[in-house]
Amino acid sequence: MDLLMKSLKIGVNEKLYIKDPESSTLGKNIVEQSILMIDEMGFDNFTFKKLGVKINSNESSIYRYFENKHKLLLYLATWYWGWVEYRMVFATNGISDPVKKLEKAVEILTQNVEEDSSISHVNEVVLNRLVINEYSKSYLVKEVNQENKDGYFVVYKRLVNRLSEMIAAVDGKYPYPISLASNVMEGALHQYFLKENFPTLTNCNDSITPTEFFTNLIFRTLNQNIHG
Template identity: 50%
Template sequence: MERLRIQITIDPALYTRDPETTELGRKIVSKSIEMIDDLGFEKFTFKKLGLAINSNESSIYRYFESKHALLVYLVSWYWSWIEYKIVFATTNVSDPSIKLLSCIELLTKDVKEDTSISYVNEVTLHRIIVAESSKAYHTKDIDKENSKGYYKTYKRVVQRVSDFVTDIHPTYEYPHMLISTVIEGAHHQRYFSKHLPSLTNVCEGKNNITEFYKELVLNAIKQ
């Protein structure tokens, strides 16, 4: 079976020059994912990246104005990808409960397979999201960046899933809180399970995180 080619479109506000359109741009994105996963965001630099792809620091700056901007780009890419999967999983499904559970599954499960859409390795990117994404918005520039639309895709994903909550329970007061709690919580639990396991109840081989959040949400909106 041939795979559909997924179109991930990224808002031009998130780059100086579109990395998708050139070989160098794609190499920047691809290798930066690998290196941030490997070194952690703090120790990752454009100089090291340039060296690794046989290019130059100054060339990378033509695509992204800072390494922070690159992180925001990657986070946004991830949310566009998740949004695509949500749309794909929920169109033509009529039962909002099924839609909601599919979304929770997509938002909380581990990414184990690279669907090889493109130059982006989704497994590695997911690890970056879990370990580093909170650094993208925990900045003193958050308000300025938010007004430029940097976090639009994330907000749209939360809105979409919250809408399913509202479909199920129209008077539920906290749909956005519930969904953003699930999303951020799942990332934390994923991180904790590896590094601070006493903060979780994750068992080997089980999809505990997904099970926990499905149950949590269903109980929260039970009427």
């Protein structure tokens, strides 16, 4: 799988960039360094001017790729969810048992990224941490409805739908598969954030993972519905 991941091309909505950063060395450097810088200083403190200094390039050259840093954050988030989707589909494709398939999907969607699969310019470990800390800033904006219409969140929504279909395959009578799936997706990020920043607000710690929590939550919910 590592060999496949190294050659993987993640599809990103073309409206998120002016020039495809995958098309040049400079573009890839912009993506690589922006991930590291946002992780280090936070999205609010990150600017294209600071990025230009880091990559020894004019600030104007970055604007040839991205209209603003919001679009850049959306690009990084979309890339991340596309990468997660690929891993989930790859890992579950050969599983016929719906329960085992759902278990594996939840594992992929909620596990912490601890190894970089070395996709050249993207450090997935750091990008995972960036998404945990900053993803909500990509959609908590006034323009979210229009951005949704423009398809900026299609990959994330597709992941939620994939998971909801797996939930329905385990228990077709459960009335809230999409709500449960979206709560798992968003909740996993929140649990990792709480674990690192507000440990008294979660049971997740070094011995209890968000994966364990959400696996328990899903199957207890579905079992209660089945046997209710």
